[in-house]
Amino acid sequence: MKIDGIPYRSIWLKDDGWSVGIIDQTRLPHEFRIERLTTLGDAAHAIKAMLVRGAPLIGATAAYGICLGLRADTGDAALENMSETLIATRPTAVNLRWAIRAMRELLLPLSEAERVSAAYEKAAQICDEDVAINSAIGDHGLEVFRQIWEAKGKTGKLNILTHCNAGWLATVDWGTALSPIYKAHDAGIPVHVWVDETRPRNQGAHLTCWELGKHGVDHTLIVDNVGGHLMQHGLVDLCITGTDRTTAAGDVCNKVGTYLKALAAKDNNVPFYVALPGPTIDWEFEDGVKDIPIEIRDGHEVDYIQGLDRTGAVSEVRILPEESGSANYAFDVTPARLVTGLITERGVAEASKEGLARLYGQSVYKAS
Numbered sequence: 300m301k302i303d304g305i306p307y308r309s310i311w312l313k314d315d316g317w318s319v320g321i322i323d324q325t326r327l328p329h330e331f332r333i334e335r336l337t338t339l340g341d342a343a344h345a346i347k348a349m350l351v352r353g354a355p356l357i358g359a360t361a362a363y364g365i366c367l368g369l370r371a372d373t374g375d376a377a378l379e380n381m382s383e384t385l386i387a388t389r390p391t392a393v394n395l396r397w398a399i400r401a402m403r404e405l406l407l408p409l410s411e412a413e414r415v416s417a418a419y420e421k422a423a424q425i426c427d428e429d430v431a432i433n434s435a436i437g438d439h440g441l442e443v444f445r446q447i448w449e450a451k452g453k454t455g456k457l458n459i460l461t462h463c464n465a466g467w468l469a470t471v472d473w474g475t476a477l478s479p480i481y482k483a484h485d486a487g488i489p490v491h492v493w494v495d496e497t498r499p500r501n502q503g504a505h506l507t508c509w510e511l512g513k514h515g516v517d518h519t520l521i522v523d524n525v526g527g528h529l530m531q532h533g534l535v536d537l538c539i540t541g542t543d544r545t546t547a548a549g550d551v552c553n554k555v556g557t558y559l560k561a562l563a564a565k566d567n568n569v570p571f572y573v574a575l576p577g578p579t580i581d582w583e584f585e586d587g588v589k590d591i592p593i594e595i596r597d598g599h600e601v602d603y604i605q606g607l608d609r610t611g612a613v614s615e616v617r618i619l620p621e622e623s624g625s626a627n628y629a630f631d632v633t634p635a636r637l638v639t640g641l642i643t644e645r646g647v648a649e650a651s652k653e654g655l656a657r658l659y660g661q662s663v664y665k666a667s
């Protein structure tokens with residue numbers, strides 16, 4: 300997508316042909332800073348500290364992390380260690396495991412001399428495929444949006460609620476949930492997006508608002524608890540979110556708070572769609588609540604809020620008493636029964652085992 304007229308992906312190979320460029324997402328929206336990754340450790344840190352985040356981008360960064368690690372050591376034992384280091388960074392997004400598995404399957408049978416160039420080719424392929432997948436998600440989602448817009452009599456705006464950031468910053472390009480929004484906007488449908496701020500890290504306020512603003516999409520930031528009220532008053536035509544892991548039975552694990560939005564949507568007959576690329580499906584699991592590991596992050600993210608202070612500097616302020624504790628559950632699971640449809644690169648599936656099997660047949664994207 301373009302930033303001030305310049306096309307960017309969220310991750311790319313630098314002109315030197317080996318180091319990797321990323322946008323430091325912890326600095327947005329106040330500062331646009333590009334970082335250069337040169338080692339496996341850089342890539343692992345970028346994922347863990349969330350300089351890069353969003354399930355597909357985490358996978359792409361892990362793939363390039365292996366390329367960088369192989370530059371130092373091409374042996375089998377080193378490859379094992381790299382995989383373990385990267386897998387330990389974040390537990391919930393299945394794309395991380397999927398990308399590492401894809402790299403290992405390709406690299407282990409090769410001679411050590413062949414591994415570095417093969418790894419770079421595969422990482423580039425993972426990135427290019429992600430872009431194509433997300434563009435296709437946008438095309439299928441656009442048709443869903445068009446139907447809802449026509450059913451509304453094409454009056455006013457098409458009001459869409461989204462949670463967290465599932466835009467191009469969360470993928471290599473286009474995004475998942477935001478891809479149909481960009482395509483609808485470009486096709487002339489007057490979309491307006493309600494953006495959940497998404498505490499504690501505020502990906503909605505910091506990243507989704509920034510992305511939508513740069514593309515000229517009309518949007519309004521809301522605090523996380525407003526969605527139910529808006530839905531009760533007919534101010535939301537549909538909800539759409541991304542997902543970090545979708546089970547074979549269609550349960551959806553996404554940024555914490557997604558479940559509450561899906562409950563409110565069900566109670567108010569508002570369609571609740573989830574957009575996802577095939578590599579986000581975990582074919583090993585069916586019961587998302589029971590099986591999916593939920594990341595628990597440092598309470599610091601809950602205790603403090605980051606933003607621009609009155610002097611124009613980015614700073615943090617503490618919001619709770621020194622003696623109080625906090626808990627930071629990063630994801631929750633929305634059961635399939637609350638999901639109207641899964642918008643994938645292969646079309647729209649019912650959120651069920653049968654629905655996903657109809658689109659994907661054999662489990663083509665295995666993670667572990």
Ligand SMILES: CSC[C@@H](O)[C@@H](O)C(=O)COP(=O)(O)O
Nearest residue numbers: 352353354465469475541542554
């Ligand atoms: C296309 S991204 C889908 C999800 O990864 C996204 O909705 C999300 O929850 C991201 O969480 P984050 O903790 O910012 O990595």
